[in-house]
Amino acid sequence: MSSTPLLTLEAVSKRYGALTVTDNISLSVHRGETLGILGPNGAGKTTLFNLISGDVRADAGRIAYEDRDITALKPHQRCRAGIGRSYQVPQPFGHMSVFENLVTAACFGGQQPEKEAWHTAVEVLEKTGLKVHANQPAGGLTLLNRKRLELARALATRPSLLLLDEIAGGLTEHEAQELVDELRRIKAEGVTMVWIEHVVHALLSIADRLFVINFGAKLAEGLPQDVMNDPEVQRVYMGMEA
Numbered sequence: 001m002s003s004t005p006l007l008t009l010e011a012v013s014k015r016y017g018a019l020t021v022t023d024n025i026s027l028s029v030h031r032g033e034t035l036g037i038l039g040p041n042g043a044g045k046t047t048l049f050n051l052i053s054g055d056v057r058a059d060a061g062r063i064a065y066e067d068r069d070i071t072a073l074k075p076h077q078r079c080r081a082g083i084g085r086s087y088q089v090p091q092p093f094g095h096m097s098v099f100e101n102l103v104t105a106a107c108f109g110g111q112q113p114e115k116e117a118w119h120t121a122v123e124v125l126e127k128t129g130l131k132v133h134a135n136q137p138a139g140g141l142t143l144l145n146r147k148r149l150e151l152a153r154a155l156a157t158r159p160s161l162l163l164l165d166e167i168a169g170g171l172t173e174h175e176a177q178e179l180v181d182e183l184r185r186i187k188a189e190g191v192t193m194v195w196i197e198h199v200v201h202a203l204l205s206i207a208d209r210l211f212v213i214n215f216g217a218k219l220a221e222g223l224p225q226d227v228m229n230d231p232e233v234q235r236v237y238m239g240m241e242a
């Protein structure tokens, strides 16, 4: 891992009216690492992703990516800079085939010329186990395959940073394990990942570090074992799957 972080957030805040949803968050993500994000429902995890991807603008603070200030960039500019994301609720073009969804992501998200986008789509289909569903309308996929497509669409933009929002949520144990295996292969290729996940044991099987958010603010950060043993984290997580 290089010492220069790939992504840096400095004192980033976001409010909705009187509600501070992101409260002075500073964090760094290093090249090649997988950072796991934990926090109770409504803690502000997805908002943090929205701030990184540009779907939401920060009220205060600075976001840097590859040493470049991206705080004012629009989502498509951040995507082209190398930030790919999946959404908690999969957002494919339901009437289009799986393959068409991937070509579209590669062309418009990744700004790849058509021929390259086709190659990328084929490559990503193989990598994510979606090849047999390539010509199926995305709207008819099972939950596991919709999650895979969500991951595949992000990969088709050829990200150097992959933001994964609850990709294992709602899956069976076996399905979640399949996804984790896929993520491990992606990680081994050098893709840096930030993964929000309530399925803690799935997250722990791959995360290098954890960052815990509660009420929009940082509760804990560090090596997975240290964070999971932190009494405050245990208190906040009581009753949750571990």
Ligand SMILES: Nc1ncnc2c1ncn2[C@@H]1O[C@H](COP(=O)(O)OP(=O)(O)OP(=O)(O)O)[C@@H](O)[C@H]1O
Pocket: 016, 021, 039, 040, 041, 042, 043, 044, 045, 046, 047, 048, 088
């Ligand atoms: N556009 C918005 N307008 C007003 N409030 C919002 C908006 N988006 C999010 N919030 C509020 O911000 C808080 C944090 O939401 P967020 O979705 O970031 O949490 P989360 O940690 O991802 O939750 P979950 O684990 O349930 O997905 C919640 O109270 C939510 O209702």
